[in-house]
Amino acid sequence: xxxxxxxxxxxxxxxxxxxxxxxxxxxxxxxxxxxxxxxxxxxxxxxxxxxxxxxxxxxxxxxxxxxxxxxxxxxxxxxxxxxxxxxxxxxxxxxxxxxxxxxxxxxxxxxxxxxxxxxxxxxxxxxxxxxxxxxxxxxxxxxxxxxxxxxxxxxxxxxxxxxxxxxxxxxxxxxxxxxxxxxxxxxxxxxxxxxxxxxxxxxxxxxxxxxxxxxxxxxxxxxxxxxxxxxxxxxxxxxxxxxxxxxxxxxxxxxxxxxxxxxxxxxxxxxxxxxxxxxxxxxxxxxxxxxxxxx
Amino acid sequence: xxxxxxxxxxxxxxxxxxxxxxxxxxxxxxxxxxxxxxxxxxxxxxxxxxxxxxxxxxxxxxxxxxxxxxxxxxxxxxxxxxxxxxxxxxxxxxxxxxxxxxxxxxxxxxxxxxxxxxxxxxxxxxxxxxxxxxxxxxxxxxxxxxxxxxxxxxxxxxxxxxxxxxxxxxxxxxxxxxxxxxxxxxxxxxxxxxxxxxxxxxxxxxxxxxxxxxxxxxxxxxxxxxxxxxxx
Numbered sequence: 191x192x193x194x195x196x197x198x199x200x201x202x203x204x205x206x207x208x209x210x211x212x213x214x215x216x217x218x219x220x221x222x223x224x225x226x227x228x229x230x231x232x233x234x235x236x237x238x239x240x241x242x243x244x245x246x247x248x249x250x251x252x253x254x255x256x257x258x259x260x261x262x263x264x265x266x267x268x269x270x271x272x273x274x275x276x277x278x279x280x281x282x283x284x285x286x287x288x289x290x291x292x293x294x295x296x297x298x299x300x301x302x303x304x305x306x307x308x309x310x311x312x313x314x315x316x317x318x319x320x321x322x323x324x325x326x327x328x329x330x331x332x333x334x335x336x337x338x339x340x341x342x343x344x345x346x347x348x349x350x351x352x353x354x355x356x357x358x359x360x361x362x363x364x365x366x367x368x369x370x371x372x373x374x375x376x377x378x379x380x381x382x383x384x385x386x387x388x389x390x391x392x393x394x395x396x397x398x399x400x401x402x403x404x405x406x407x408x409x410x411x412x413x414x415x416x417x418x419x420x421x422x423x424x425x426x427x428x429x430x431x432x433x434x435x436x437x438x439x440x441x442x443x444x445x446x447x448x449x450x451x452x453x454x455x456x457x458x459x460x461x462x463x464x465x466x467x468x469x470x471x472x473x474x475x476x477x478x479x480x481x482x483x484x485x
Numbered sequence: 486x487x488x489x490x491x492x493x494x495x496x497x498x499x500x501x502x503x504x505x506x507x508x509x510x511x512x513x514x515x516x517x518x519x520x521x522x523x524x525x526x527x528x529x530x531x532x533x534x535x536x537x538x539x540x541x542x543x544x545x546x547x548x549x550x551x552x553x554x555x556x557x558x559x560x561x562x563x564x565x566x567x568x569x570x571x572x573x574x575x576x577x578x579x580x581x582x583x584x585x586x587x588x589x590x591x592x593x594x595x596x597x598x599x600x601x602x603x604x605x606x607x608x609x610x611x612x613x614x615x616x617x618x619x620x621x622x623x624x625x626x627x628x629x630x631x632x633x634x635x636x637x638x639x640x641x642x643x644x645x646x647x648x649x650x651x652x653x654x655x656x657x658x659x660x661x662x663x664x665x666x667x668x669x670x671x672x673x674x675x676x677x678x679x680x681x682x683x684x685x686x687x688x689x690x691x692x693x694x695x696x697x698x699x700x701x702x703x704x705x706x707x708x709x710x711x712x713x714x715x716x717x
Contacts, residue, residue: 235583244683249667264583266664281571281582382682405684437572 234261234442237276238286239353240380242425243267245400245471247462251450254458259445269380271351277302277428280435284443285428286450288398289353290480291360293426304429304443307479308450309459309472311423313357314402315415316385317343317394325394331418336365342373344393348384349376353423358396361420385409398423400471403463424480425472427451451476492690496698499691506668507692511699514672517585517659518652521592525600525648530641533604534630538616548605554598559591563661566591570662583664588672591658596648603647607640608633642711646704653700673699 242248243265252263268276270287277285278301285302287293296302315325315334323343325334338345339362347369348355362369375393377384381401388395389409402409415421427447432440449455456474463471475482499507536548568574570582570590581587611633619629634641656674663670665679673696680689 233580240682244679246683252667262669264664264666264669266583266666279571279573281573380682382684386684408684408686435572437577 232260232262233264234284234439234446235264235266235282236284236286236443236446237266237268237273237282239270239273239288239425240267240382241288241354241398241401242286244380244382245404245463246466247459247472250458250462251455254454255446255449258449258454259442261439261442261445263446269348269350269352270356271353277430280430280438283430283439284446285430286425287353287428288423288425289356290424290426290485292353292356293428297428301431301434302428303431304447305426306428306447306451307424307475308427309425309474310483311399311472312416313354313396313398313421313423314413315394315396315421316388316402316409316411317414318392319410319412320392321414323394326414328415329418331361331415331420332364334415335361336367338394339365339367339369339373342371344373344375344391345369346375346377346384346388346391346393346395348381349378350380352381354381354396354398357421357423361396364420385411400463403467403469403471406467419484422483424475424483424485426480488686488690491687493694495687495691496694500695500698507695509668510671510673510676510692511695513585513670514653514674514696515699515703517588517592517672518649521589521596521652522600522645522649524589524593525596526645529597529600529644529648530604530634532601533606533608533644534633536601536605537608551598551602551605555602557595557598558657559595559655559659560657560661562591562594563658566594566658566662582662583666583670585663585670587662588659588670591662592652592655595655595658596652599651600644600648603644604637604641607637607644610640611636639711642707646707646711649703649707650700653696653703 238248244267248265252265255261256263266276266282270289270292273282273285273287274289274292274296276282278296278299280301286308293302293305297305315331317323317325323334323338323341325337328334328337347358375387375391377387379387381397382405384395385397385401385405386408387393389411394414395411402413427450429440429443429447430438432438450459456476459472460470460474463469536544566587567582569576570579570587571577572582581590615636616629616633619632620626624632654674656678659665659670659672660675660678663672663675665671665675671679673692677689677692677696680686680692
């Protein structure tokens with residue numbers, strides 16, 4: 191009898207697993223190459239900033255790109271700071287990031303090449319509707335930051351060296367302020383989570399518009415400052431230098447960049463979000479450079 | 486609070502409609518955690534058995550090392566495995582970073598000490614004379630070991646349960662070495678993190694329900710296996 195029960199239990203376990211396996215056998219087969227040592231240059235690793243991943247843009251771009259180029263794209267969603275650090279070590283093949291000044295530094299170091307502007311949106315400063323620092327409607331982001339610091343109004347910072355965080359630090363520097371104290375809260379988290387913390391604590395924060403739009407239903411903080419040229423958010427694609435890191439999948443990185451800048455890729459980006467949110471999350475810039483924006 | 490109910494409804498719909506995306510994530514989750522647990526069991530139980538019946542200098546040290554490993558933080562394991570698997574790392578040529586293999590490796594390292602430590606305890610608690618008696622009655626060492634494993638079954642399956650529980654609930658290591666890549670290395674726990682980051686709390690809650698259901702299903706099977714006829 192013991193044996194009988196054991197067999198029954200085992201078969202229960204096995205059938206449970208196989209139902210699941212059959213339910214998704216196609217995907218499982220698609221998984222198979224990832225298990226073994228797939229051909230070295232089939233995999234293409236792109237490190238990108240979290241706001242791109244969270245916006246769902248890649249859910250549309252990746253299948254189209256994989257179909258067209260035959261590469262298997264591994265997109266790693268990290269802050270821009272970490273993405274650049276991975277590029278400097280040659281761990282990834284390409285970047286899709288949003289911190290122009292830091293990017294130019296890495297470009298100058300020779301670790302990356304072939305940098306192109308893809309798209310933009312903008313950052314906004316959001317805060318509690320009470321607005322104790324009275325920044326609503328102010329046209330200059332630096333002035334707004336000064337007022338927040340002067341009032342010691344709660345400010346939530348990502349503090350993760352992401353593109354957003356780098357811009358925030360720049361703005362503090364331009365305002366000649368070293369943010370410190372109880373009013374300055376550092377989360378070390380992604381944009382979505384940081385915005386949610388600001389929302390719960392009724393604090394001010396700097397957020398990219400895409401995240402603000404798709405998080406909108408959970409957030410009760412209004413936009414207080416927008417439209418300042420300093421709040422422009424430029425997204426670039428960059429290739430990691432294969433001369434410096436021989437293991438880099440250079441052909442794959444080029445195919446990725448070409449696709450993102452192609453009419454097809456630009457069309458996908460321009461229309462992304464229109465259906466779900468009634469407005470686009472990003473505006474395409476194929477063919478332009480940051481000089482067109484006075485940078 | 487509505488999210489808790491909305492999540493339940495969403496989870497139900499996802500499972501009933503046979504949503505291929507969620508089933509793919511479930512499959513990857515089960516695949517990674519069960520292979521990692523299996524590897525840990527194949528190494529951990531013999532290790533526990535060997536430690537229970539062998540005396541040598543440094544046994545105490547090794548035992549406490551295993552017990553220390555039971556509390557190994559997955560993010561630390563994830564970081565160290567990353568350092569090895571990165572292109573610039575010693576195993577960089579294998580191109581394993583951001584693959585299921587990498588996740589299995591990291592999770593097996595996290596789970597192994599748990600299985601080994603609990604196996605050691607389970608086997609130590611049975612009468613130490615038993616092995617000698619079995620051997621003196623003419624059992625070969627392998628037969629004696631097998632009988633001891635059967636004798637300690639209750640505790641050993643508890644070790645498997647604890648190990649699998651750790652593997653399936655773990656986030657940090659999977660995130661770091663797997664990269665949480667949609668359609669490739671995304672598992673249920675990291676999918677929850679992503680949905681929270683996107684602000685889709687209802688979807689996150691739905692995936693949480695599915696994770697709980699899957700875990701419960703496996704645990705029920707293991708518990709039945711553990712108690713055999715007593716429950717059926």
